Amino acid sequence: HAFAMSMASRQERWEVSAHGWAGVLSLEICPYPLQLRSPFGTSHSSSTARTNALITLKINAHTGYGEIGLPPKKPNVYEADYADCAAFFASWVDRIPAALSSLGWTVSSKPGSHTGESERPDVFSRVSSTYFQTLRNVEGKERNPEENLLRDLLASLDEAFNASSQPPGTKRASLCGCEAAVLDCWGHLANTPLHKLIGVDAPPRPGFYTAGLADIPTMIDSSTFGHKFTHFLKVKLDADIDKAEQILSELREALQPMWKKDLPTERIWSVDANTAWSPSITRQFLQLLTRRPDLAKLLYMIEQPFPVEFLDSPAEELEEWRRVKTEAADMGLQIYADESVRTAEDVARLQPYVHGVNIKLEKAGGIRGALRAIDAAKSAGLRVWLGVMVGGTQNSSTTSHLMPLAEHGDLDGSLLVTAESDRFRGGFEWQEGRIALSVRPGVGTIPAAK
Numbered sequence: 001h002a003f004a005m006s007m008a009s010r011q012e013r014w015e016v017s018a019h020g021w022a023g024v025l026s027l028e029i030c031p032y033p034l035q036l037r038s039p040f041g042t043s044h045s046s047s048t049a050r051t052n053a054l055i056t057l058k059i060n061a062h063t064g065y066g067e068i069g070l071p072p073k074k075p076n077v078y079e080a081d082y083a084d085c086a087a088f089f090a091s092w093v094d095r096i097p098a099a100l101s102s103l104g105w106t107v108s109s110k111p112g113s114h115t116g117e118s119e120r121p122d123v124f125s126r127v128s129s130t131y132f133q134t135l136r137n138v139e140g141k142e143r144n145p146e147e148n149l150l151r152d153l154l155a156s157l158d159e160a161f162n163a164s165s166q167p168p169g170t171k172r173a174s175l176c177g178c179e180a181a182v183l184d185c186w187g188h189l190a191n192t193p194l195h196k197l198i199g200v201d202a203p204p205r206p207g208f209y210t211a212g213l214a215d216i217p218t219m220i221d222s223s224t225f226g227h228k229f230t231h232f233l234k235v236k237l238d239a240d241i242d243k244a245e246q247i248l249s250e251l252r253e254a255l256q257p258m259w260k261k262d263l264p265t266e267r268i269w270s271v272d273a274n275t276a277w278s279p280s281i282t283r284q285f286l287q288l289l290t291r292r293p294d295l296a297k298l299l300y301m302i303e304q305p306f307p308v309e310f311l312d313s314p315a316e317e318l319e320e321w322r323r324v325k326t327e328a329a330d331m332g333l334q335i336y337a338d339e340s341v342r343t344a345e346d347v348a349r350l351q352p353y354v355h356g357v358n359i360k361l362e363k364a365g366g367i368r369g370a371l372r373a374i375d376a377a378k379s380a381g382l383r384v385w386l387g388v389m390v391g392g393t394q395n396s397s398t399t400s401h402l403m404p405l406a407e408h409g410d411l412d413g414s415l416l417v418t419a420e421s422d423r424f425r426g427g428f429e430w431q432e433g434r435i436a437l438s439v440r441p442g443v444g445t446i447p448a449a450k
Contacts, residue, residue, distance in 0.1 A: 007031050007051070007082055012093045017106045021145035025153075027096075027181075028056045029089040031082050032067060032392065034417040038222045040212035040390055043238040043276035045072045052391050053085040053174075054423070057153075057181040059146055064185025064442060065424070066398070068177035069362055069389020069413065076308050077339045079169035080362070088174035092160040099156035105149070123154040127371045131199050135186065150186045157182065161365075169342065172365035179366035180398045180443070187442030194444070195401035195437055198367070202404030204434035208232040208270060209412045216247055220254045226415060227258050230433035233269045234303070234410050239276045241284045248295050263432065267300040267332070275339055277305035279320035286327060300408075301334035303358060303385075308339045311349055321353045329355065336385055343369060344376035356383030356407070361399055374405050388413040397427025397443050403435050411435055423448050 009030035032054040055066040071078045097107045124132045164171045187194045209226030211219045213236035237244045282305045289296035338358035364370040386409035388396045396413040424445040429436045438444025
């Protein structure tokens with residue numbers, strides 16, 4: 001019974017009106033079960049199914065969706081499950097009527113107390129003024145009521161976040177899906193792709209497919225499937241470097257015949273240790289690459305070799321990690337942080353030990369939080385990699401709209417789940433291993449036919 005309650009959906013519906021406009025606003029959260037194409041393993045967990053959270057926002061004819069990727073919980077890294085998201089969602093929707101009323105809306109026949117447009121909160125104040133320029137409050141600029149309603153919903157969401165007693169990492173995951181639904185709906189209202197609303201654009205960036213840690217035949221099967229979409233590959237490894245050599249060797253042997261002559265064949269792979277290595281294990285891996293130049297030339301970067309909270313290590317160990325960064329760079333390899341970077345505030349402390357950071361919406365607290373983390377990384381001279389949790393098309397396509405600000409990304413979540421369990425189609429497209437942004441409104445997805 002407790003499990004059923006924790007997985008319950010919730011939907012709220014209000015009639016709202018102001019200044020001669022009237023409409024219907026509804027919000028819903030529901031579990032989003034997903035089946036994986038093959039077991040997805042890392043150094044700390046393995047799974048064949050996930051239950052994500054799906055947020056649906058409707059304002060009259062306009063609908064927006066937000067998907068929250070929810071991997072198995074890991075302290076200080078993956079801190080939310082569906083019950084956490086449902087609790088945060090409840091705290092948001094419970095405050096919406098009063099929040100909207102205070103901004104002049106009549107909500108379900110309860111008159112609002114009018115305030116002027118200039119008194120509306122600036123929901124984009126914490127990101128650079130170069131982003132969301134067309135959506136910001138501009139004195140004297142008329143806004144249609146639906147746009148004002150979306151802005152006010154986003155303000156009430158921020159209030160719910162600030163008031164929530166959930167741990168920061170837990171409520172950031174929930175925030176990201178709720179915010180995504182608002183921004184997706186805003187894109188549909190404006191008939192504009194999300195990246196255009198943000199104010200970014202660029203040629204397609206390289207996108208990696210992830211081979212989860214499993215037995216080697218399963219990893220080969222998974223990588224062969226991923227190769228249909230991209231020749232860029234990320235390989236999950238654990239602390240067994242002998243096994244790592246076997247995995248990389250057999251993957252190379254299986255995939256090399258498929259490589260196209262007109263595409264690059266060097267620096268097209270990365271490996272992800274998911275916190276499982278020490279400085280000595282990392283050096284063992286570098287020694288392996290010295291012995292195996294055929295593997296060394298494939299690799300672009302090593303992701304998260306160090307423990308999550310390695311920055312709290314003694315000075316001697318931190319110095320070893322700083323040296324590892326230099327030694328990797330001497331071999332043409334980059335070191336990136338993933339689990340150790342969550343928000344913009346984490347970035348500066350990591351700079352001595354990494355060349356780049358992997359930013360994910362669930363960790364950063366959504367699009368706006370990710371933008372702050374991206375800007376912090378660039379200010380620190382670090383490269384940006386965008387990642388996603390295992391999830392459907394809605395999740396990975398939302399992140400894709402930030403790809404113009406990154407060098408690489410592994411937006412492969414929807415390739416890791418079965419098409420039958422994915423509730424959406426569309427979004428970005430894979431073009432010769434690169435991520436081509438959708439030109440459709442909002443996130444660019446459409447619900448899959450049932």
